[in-house]
Every structure is written in C-alpha cells, then in structure tokens.
Amino acid sequence: MSKANQTPENKFSVRKLLSHPVMSYLLAILAAFVASGIFIALMGYDPFKAFQTILVTSFRTPNGFIQTLLKWVPLTLLALAFTVPYATMKFNIGGEGQLLMGAIGATIAGILLKGLPPILMVPAVLLAGTLAGAIWGFIPGWLLYRYKINEILTTVLLNFVTFALVNYIATEVYPNPEVGHPTTIRIATEGWLPMLVDNPPLHSGLILMVMVAIGVYAFTNRSTRGYELVATGANPRAAGVFGINVPVMFMMGLVIGGALAGLAGGIEVAGIQHHLIEGMHSNFKILGIIIGLIAKGSSLAVPFVAFFIAVMEVGASAMQRTLNIPIEMVYIVEALILLFVLLVDVVRRK
C-alpha cells in the first residue's frame, strides 16, 4: 500500500480543531450564543441569565426534564422525516403537513375504532397516523416519479391542504362544541398511549421514538436499500447506470419521510392531545428541517441535535416567563447555530 495521503503537517491548528465534527458544533453553538448574546444585551436584558435559563430549565426540575423529553419525541421524528428523503437529495419541506395528516389519521382511527382493547387499539391508532403521513409523502413522491414535479413545491403546498383539512375535520366532521377553538372530540381512552410516568405525565412514545430512530439509522447506514438511497443522493446518474432504480428511490425516501412525520403526529394525538386541535403543528414549525440540516443529514446525529433543540425550546418558554425576553430570541439562536454550522464547513474547506 502506497502511503499516499500524507497530509502535510497542518500549519493552522484552528483548521485541525474544526475538522473534528463535535468541535465544529461546539464552536458554532458558542458563536451563535455570542452573537445573539450581543443582541440580548442591546435589548437591555442580561444575556448570561438568559442563556442560563435556556440551558438549565430542562434539568432543574423533573417537570422541565419531562417537558423536554416530550418535545424531543416529535422533533426527532420530524427531523428524520427530513433527513431520509434528504439522503437521496430530495427535500421534504412538508413535515408539518405530514404530521397533521398523521394526527388526523390517528384521531379518526381513535374515534372510529372505539371498543377495541388497548393492545389492538394503540397500535391501530399509531399505524393509522403513520399510514396517513406515508400517503402524504407518497403524493409528492408519485408526482415526482410520474411527472417530474419538483418535490419542494408539492410538499410545501400540501401543507396548506392539511391546514384546511384539519379545520374541516375539527369543525364539521368531529367537532367538539364545548371548546371555543376548532377541536375534535376525544379519541377513545383505549387508544391512549400507556404512561411511563404519571406525574408529570410521560408517555411511552418516547421508547417507540428511540426504537424508530435506531431503526432509521440501521436502515440508512447498514441496509442494502439504505445504501442505494445514499448512492442515489450522491450521484443519481451513476446510481442509475449501476442498476439502482433512482425514481423509486426518490419516492421511497419521501414515503418513509412522510410515514415518520405521520408517526410523530400519531404520537402527539395518542400520547398528549388525545384529540385533533387546529394549530397543533405550531409547536414544531420547520424545526424538523433545521435539526436535519444542523445534523447535516446524518440520522445518527439527529437525535442528539433534536435533544439539544428540545432543551432550548423548553428553556425559551421559561425565559419568556421569568425574564420577559421574547421567545423568538431562541428561534434566532437556533437559526444562528445553523448558519454557523454551515459557516464552519465553508471555513474548513478553504
């Protein structure tokens, strides 16, 4: 073996430091905190107190920690819903809509299947959510496969369809007139996810999420199909020349993505809300995409990044309550982290 890659001793230790993935993340987070800290200070608040609240709230009380775990579940699934299609270089921007579809599917199943024992009912509710999400991923996938319609466009537009659909179901099909806000009636209690901790409540969707995350990692990084998915994303033309059915891979990525987001919606309904409520996606927005991008599409990194973002999200509410700093500040920090992660890549390449 010829020792070819004799990298000349690096002159710049900074570059060496940056080349370690964990270091580059830490640096990006630090830079984001410094940059946003300046703004917080300019707004007349104490940035150190603010960051302390953001980072510590999750770990100070059991309630805070469980809140964080409850956020972590859908955020991880939504981020995976982005990264799986992203492996083929297709962009699933419709995680929100797919989550809502999952919630719709789970709600309808939970209402219609009333009377089944929990052992059947819980899987049925979650499965209905997953399937509904998968269908919402299949539509853009099929439009892409059949008519080469850009998936970014279709996934975004389908979001708006789901917003209307949620409204319709919550006001016309299964409305709950006792609530002022468009909300459906509750699903049967047999369809509720079993609890891990009763007070503060923590549902067993957490375990399911961890298993699914491991499964997704095994699929994308270990399985032959996953290899084909990654190969397609790396160079669709070459993948096609070497026998991979590229359009099917694109579709598969989007369907799996939709299913994962749908499962997140199902877990939200079966574990927390127990009914469909208009605007329930607003807790997540496009955080799935941001997490997926910060993780650079790695399904191994997603759960860790998602946990960190969950910590920040929980901290953000506390920060608003105790320090009166607008919650949007945390979105700025999150966006800055993403920007700095991308920037570190650029610097490293130079």
Next chain:
Amino acid sequence: MEQNEVILQMVDICKAFDGNQALDHVNFELGAREIHGLLGGNGAGKTTLMNVLYGLYKQDSGDILLKGKKLRIASPRDAIRNGIGMVHQHFLQINNWSVVQNVVLGSSVQNKWTMNLAPEVAKLQKLCDRFAIDIDLQVEVGELPMGTRQKVEILKALYRGVDILILDEPTTNLTPQEVDALFVSLKVMVDEGLSIVFITHKLREVLSVCDRITLLRNGKNVTCMPRSEANEETLVRGMVGEDLNVKDSVIFSKEIREGTKIDEVVTPVLEVKGLRHVTEQGIERLKDVTFSIHPGEIFGIAGVAGNGQLELAETLVGVQSKAGGTIKYNGRELNMVTAELLQQGLTYIPEDRLGDGYLPKVNVAQNLILGAQHKQPYSKNGFIDWRKVFEASWEMIKEYNIKTSGPKDTAANLSGGNIQRVMIARAFSHVGDSLMLAHCPTRGLDIPSMDFVYKKLLARKMQGYATLLISEDLDELLLLCDRIGVMYRGELVGILHRSQFDKYEIGRMMSGVKS
C-alpha cells in the same frame, strides 16, 4: 537540425495544487521555427506547464522569458497579445456557426456593429493559402469532421497573429490519415516562421514530427534531446521510470499475438443484431448495428468520439432504450433493466467516470461496491456487511494502487487518475463476470497503470471471459483486440479480424469509407 535562436524560455517553473507538486523546477525552451515535442505520461505535468505559459495558471515561482525579456502572463488574452496561442485537447466551438464566425468570435473585429465579415474572410483566406490549410470558410463547423474542426482552432490562433502555437494532444480524436495531414501542415507552419509546442504521450508521434523532445515525468524534467539522438528505448525508460518492468509490459511488448480463433459452435456471450437507437429528439444514433462477442474474445469498437459509441454502450447496459433490433446475452434474448444485467454478470466501466460512475460525496468503499451491493459477500439478508466491504476495499486499494487514506476516505478527495482506478478495481473485482463492457478504461491513467489494465484485460481473455472494449485510442485497440468493429455515424462500417489489422484501413473506415 541546426540549433536555432531560442525565442522562449521557461525557467525553474514550480506549480502546486493543494500541496501536490504538479511542476517541480521545470525548464523548457523553444527555438524559432522549431517543433518541440513535450512528452510524458498522464500527470507528468505537460499540460500544466503549457497552461502556465498560456496564462490559465499562474506559476508559484519561476520565470518566463520571451526573446530574452521577462514576461508576466496573467490570462490567455495576455498570452495571445504576446503571440502565444494554444489549441486545447477538448475545444469548444459553436456548431451552427460558420468557420469564419467561430474564428472571429472573441477577437477584436473592427466593424463589430455591422458584422461585415468580408474583409475577415479575405484575411483568413490569405492565412489558409499561406499555411496550406484547406477549409471552406463558410461551412457550419458542426458539419465538419474532427480533423478539420481542429484546423479551425489552429486558424483561430493564426488569425490572432500568434507565432508560438501550443497543441495539446492534437491527435486524440483524429484518424491516422488526419494525423499525417496534421503533421504535414505543422511542417508548413514551421517553414512559414511559426514555432510549435506539441504536447503528446505518444512516442511515435514525437519521433516522426518533432525537432526536439522534452520529456517530463511526475512534474520534473527528465531529459531534453534533439530527435537525432532520441530513440524509442531511452524515451520509454524516461517516460515510465522504474515503475514498470518494460520487459513484461503489454504496451512495449514486441511479441506478436494472434487473434483468438472463434469457435462458431459455441454460443456467443453477446449477440447484437440490427440494434437501433433513436434519441428523444428523433435523431438516429445507432443504425443497424450487428456483431457478436465470443467467450475469450476482446472485441474492440474504434471510431472518432461521438459516432455512437456512447449510445451503443448505454443501450447494451440498458441505460438507454433501443428502438429496434435484438440483444442476446448468453443465448437468451434480453430486454432487461440494468439491475438484472448486473446481477447476471455484466460489468461496466463508463466513459464519463465522474458523471456515470462515481459518488463523490460518499466514501471510497461505498464507491467500490456500487452495482455489487446486492452480491455476496457484501450483502446478506438485505443488510450490508460493512466489515467485509472494508476488508475487500483495502485489498482493492492495494492491488489497484489507489492513492487514498483508506476505504473511509471521502471519494471527492481522489484525483482523476485514482477515480479511474476505482472504476477499474470495481469492474475487475467481481470475479466470474462473463461480460465486461469497458468504455475508454485507461483514460487518465499513467503508463504503468495502463499496462496493468491491459494485463488484466488479457488475463480475463485467457480465462475465457468476453470483453467489449470501446476506445478512442487506436493503438490500445490494435494492441489488445481480437477483432475491431469501426463505427461511423452510428453505423458499424466494418469488422476486421486481428490478421487484417491495418491502421490506415481502420482510419479510412473511421472516416466513413466502407471496407
């Protein structure tokens, strides 16, 4: 040839790319009215050196002296202003423009508002007469054969008044006849006062046309000698260095090999009958192509690039669909998709390695198993056994001398020649594959690596496997093939058996003359 006055000197030129020393204190000089051969294998630094002279790269250190005066060349425009012109190996022309329009494009024509080209035509005609270039100036360049299109490029440089002309591998896409014609016009140009740098990796060419030869290897000067002192032996040694044992090499072997005798009773591995391919725009790219390949045979396809070779390869591997005809593989008629063909033991080395064969963003190991991801031992029950893949990858990296830090290295870090080695390693590592389709498999490889590929191809043949070798390098085909089919405008103009091989005959067929 008597020593002429030196008009150009390049002194101690150094140039590095990403820490890779492409030129290491290289010296070069060009005499007036001289054809100076710049010889070397791939990666020797020939083109890089001339790109420095032409202002495409800036040297890290070293000087360029033109007629004794130090010169700073920052761009091709500077180079042309100083009378230095270059014709690249792959040049760009606007197909539906006339020769005149292409030549004038980008130059500072006086009457640019009226685009009255009559005076320019007169000027060009004079140049053509003076340098004995025979071109119809009003014809659209798209209709011209490769050899003539190259003359258009030379004319471009002459029109801009250069007196030093650099030709980068000018013979790559020419038939042997066109090569001879080019050499004649080079002599005329030199007689008319031009000085020419002729970049090539082909020994015979420098020996037949150059006055002096500078030999580079690995970015360093090896030698510079007048042709009268040069012989094949010393140049070969200088080109390949100690990496290749010339005695056992395929390239320099003196032994005459006979073509395989084809046993007509045995079913051919591949039997193609009346194959047609029509593009989406309705252009017929393959017309009634018929040939067969038998076990233990290397069947070559010769032709100037763009005469349907790519379409033939892609139709055979199922990437493009055929418009008619039959393909039989091991006696069974095929209408298969690529994946099945790969399963059935077809290996493919695509011509466009970056576009059609490489996954830059993933690691080297993932590239090495592309197309074999469903095969044992890499894949088991739908999962990839990465440990096996990495073990196999290490072996391939060693055997094929791929320069990389290991299987986990990002594929984008590899250089062109090493990417080609990945293609080769991948294709040859799946043992027992009955048919290989190799399209320009040695493009971008240095001589020892080329020789290694040739040995591998011949070994396959000895084991009784069939190979379809599509190449633009006629010498490569003549060296290896049992039979050669010549393609011209999508047609197979003729098939020659090894005993009938004749460079000029093939050259005639490459320009459309049927045998």
